[in-house]
Amino acid sequence: MKELAKELNVSVATVSKAMRDSHEISEQTKKKVLEAAARLNYTLNPYASSLRKRQSKTIALVLPEVADNFFSLAINGIQSVAERKGYHVLIYLSHEKFLNEVSILSECSSGRVDGVLISISSETTSAEHILKLQRENIPIVFFDREFEGLRIARVVTNDFECGYNAAIHLINNGCTNPVFLSISTSLGICNKRAEGFKAALLEMKAGDIENAVVVCKGTSGDEYSQIKKLLTGKNRPDGIVASVERLAMTVYLMSHETGISIPNQLKVVVFSTLETAPILNPPLTTITQPAFEIGKAAAELLFKGIEKKGYNLADEYVELPSVLTERMSSRNS
Amino acid sequence: MKELAKELNVSVATVSKAMRDSHEISEQTKKKVLEAAARLNYTLNPYASSLRKRQSKTIALVLPEVADNFFSLAINGIQSVAERKGYHVLIYLSHEKFLNEVSILSECSSGRVDGVLISISSETTSAEHILKLQRENIPIVFFDREFEGLRIARVVTNDFECGYNAAIHLINNGCTNPVFLSISTSLGICNKRAEGFKAALLEMKAGDIENAVVVCKGTSGDEYSQIKKLLTGKNRPDGIVASVERLAMTVYLMSHETGISIPNQLKVVVFSTLETAPILNPPLTTITQPAFEIGKAAAELLFKGIEKKGYNLADEYVELPSVLTERMSSRNS
DNA sequence: TTTATTTACGAAACCGGTTTCGTAATACAG
DNA sequence: CTGTATTACGAAACCGGTTTCGTAAATAAA
Known part of the structure; x- marks a missing residue:
């Protein structure tokens, strides 16, 4: 900036103001400065500006x-x-x-x-x-x-409401034992979805509220075995609401592996923005966040x-x- | 920093050096400075540092x-x-x-x-x-x-090689008229894939090299109609290599719509890191970039x-x- | 014509650290 | 005991703009 000022025979203050289009500087001078700046390939140092401003x-x-x-x-x-x-x-x-x-x-x-x-x-x-x-x-x-x-x-x-709607949706489609797959007990967003889910079960007098929420924690390996246990164990659910994409993926892979048929034996809904949902096998019901x-x-x-x-x-x-x-x-x- | 220096009865230079763990400062003084900084909740201003350094x-x-x-x-x-x-x-x-x-x-x-x-x-x-x-x-x-x-x-x-491999793969699986779906004629990465694809056709004396590369440009709506035209027109391909995820999605949707059966009537390969590929309908062959x-x-x-x-x-x-x-x-x- | 404003610009302080260089104090070698 | 190194620190310049304040000239108002 000093160089530029010297070259134009003006002060650095003038250059600074001209560069920032200050009203204190005449149009003529502004043009002169801007042209010279462009010619010399000069731009303001952002951190110097940040520091002072x-x-x-x-x-x-x-x-x-x-x-x-x-x-x-x-x-x-x-x-x-x-x-x-x-x-x-x-x-x-x-x-x-x-x-x-x-x-x-x-x-x-x-x-x-x-x-x-x-x-x-x-x-x-x-x-x-x-x-x-x-x-x-x-x-x-x-x-x-x-x-x-x-x-x-x-x-x-509207996480609570969506958890609620997901449960109602499953129940209306014939599920008698739907389960909510959560990933965290501390994450508010997950809890709200789970709360909504449970509220619906309560209201509809459906399912087993005590065991309605299953938390899959740990590594993806842990997650896998937990879901496997859930889907192949006794008292297995006939409906799942997955709180995130990844869980639904695992459920799908598991169903392909174990031969559990979706939606006949197991209905699935997922909270996800997955674009491929319509072309999955079978097409996946989603709750899509904006x-x-x-x-x-x-x-x-x-x-x-x-x-x-x-x-x-x-x-x-x-x-x-x-x-x-x-x-x-x-x-x- | 001035305040901190005053409080400790040292110079700002000393504080600066101590904060940055300079060898010029004694361990004792460093500890004193660091403690005071923590106590006063003081951290260096990053832009002042950036400016000078x-x-x-x-x-x-x-x-x-x-x-x-x-x-x-x-x-x-x-x-x-x-x-x-x-x-x-x-x-x-x-x-x-x-x-x-x-x-x-x-x-x-x-x-x-x-x-x-x-x-x-x-x-x-x-x-x-x-x-x-x-x-x-x-x-x-x-x-x-x-x-x-x-x-x-x-x-x-290795885009060229992958384009080549994709074509060979389709040909080996019985395609006689495979087509490469590109999204740009200026994008090197896309051209290389297309070049590899064409090289394989040439080498295998397969397909119609003149029309082997179809460029889908414009909005996603344009893309849609171009692909529809390709898939429903005469001389339609029996194999497609999609250069990006989005194109494969469109092809799948189109096939569901029009009843074209994958892989019986049309085989598909896509360049993509899509995680849902194994659970699509049908599971999608991918060339996955690391x-x-x-x-x-x-x-x-x-x-x-x-x-x-x-x-x-x-x-x-x-x-x-x-x-x-x-x-x-x-x-x- | 005199006074009040406005316009256009410059000098210098300032933002908050960093770095150079100088120096007093201490350690060390001969 | 003297001369040299080393250690630990401070004063001040510096990074590159921004902003305040002052002022001369031009313009407007009285």
Whole structure:
């Protein structure tokens, strides 16, 4: 910038203001500066600007994983908003580990980002690391997976209702012993779905509420053997609601292996954004989250918190409904 | 930092050095400083450090989209390396648009990132924006989708060979008129697959080489009608190699719609990392890219270029083979 | 014509660390 | 006991913009 200023016989202050289109600078001078900058291939150093302006024009996106199609779509939604606003997106993965999440959030402090979008890990049971960030006045928005009981903005889907609807759907299609496959006892989103599921059983006086929720924890190997045990053991279910994509995949593979027929012997519904659901064998009934929209809405909320200082995000709550699409896997034969 | 220095009766220089574990500072003083920092909840401002040290500890990841499972897996591979190295990852999406890619790369200059990992958009036919970055001495590594003819490091898979193998596979399974479904005439990765495919036809004296490659361009609606025309027209193929996931999905949907039987009337192979391939109807033969490994290798290469100054990345070339997994969709009945 | 405003720009402080260089104190060798 | 190294630390310049404040010139108002 100094060089540019010298070359044009103006001060660095003038160059700086011209580059940022300040009203203090005449159109003529602005043009001169911009042209010279283009000619010399000069662009502002973003970190020098960030340092002085105390804003990074960057947000953090903290995800448990990107294995799932849901988060891919959410990234698209978030990115589309960030791009429009001229913001940059730092992406972090917690790999479902609480400690990773803690260290990621600590990196977000001291001005690295202007805001944080987070979907918490399935291990997270304490919110101290999140509250710490909030005390630094960094706007935070939960999307999809929230930490319950906090006064922090969130964008989620109607998990309870969908769990309820899934159970009703199975019961209406003739299931007498439906089971909900969960992946975590600490994850609010999973619990809500399970709660809705149980509420429906209770209401319909169906199934065995005591054993209606099966938690598959541990490695994918553990998951596999747990599901195998469930599907081949005595008192095996005739309906399954899988809380995530991966579990439904395992159920399908297991059914192919063991010869259990879907939907005749076992009906399946899954919470998933799986695009291949209609061409599976058999086509799979899904409860699809509006992933792109959730990401987009969360990002828009975050930017409201970032741009309007003093704007209190704490009690913002957006709920975008998922849709149940009935396919062969849960149909009554 | 000033406050902290005052509180401890040392200089800011000492605090700075102590925070960074400099050998110039005694263990005793270091401990004192670190404790005080922890107590006051103080962390270094990353942008001040970046500014002075002229390194951002950040890399850019430029993707065409994240719709595809391939890029999700690649993100994981890249992130795992970056995390280990203590680097941050900025994620950008070009949405397959050349102009977006240009403006993204221009953002990467002037020190915002220490290196760039990029998979080019399907529209990109000029490399000036990439060369410009290279002239600024920013290390660049292509992964999966490279711009051919440039002396820039790249990590790819054996696309030609896989195209070849896919054709041979179809021919061996009885196809007499196999077709390759491409999505772009400018994308090297797609062309290589198509070239391999044609080479096999030539060698086996099979099929109609003139019409062996069909390019599906435009919106997904266009794509749909083009494929419909192909599959229902005269001289329709009895084998298809889809260059991307999406095309295979469309082919499957179409076959369900029109009653074309896979694999009896039409055999299908797809380039894809689709996890649901084994449970599709029918199970789908895939050529699976080692997406995680490609991402990981690309990131490792990039960091070699970043950390060892003077290290010339230009001629680095890593090829990681994909694997063809035969399933029902291409089996000879 | 005089005074009040507005316009266009520059000098210098500032953002928050890092690094160079100098120096006092201590350790060590001869 | 003297000369040299080493250790531990501080003063100040520096990274590259931004912002405040002051001012001269031009314009408008009285």
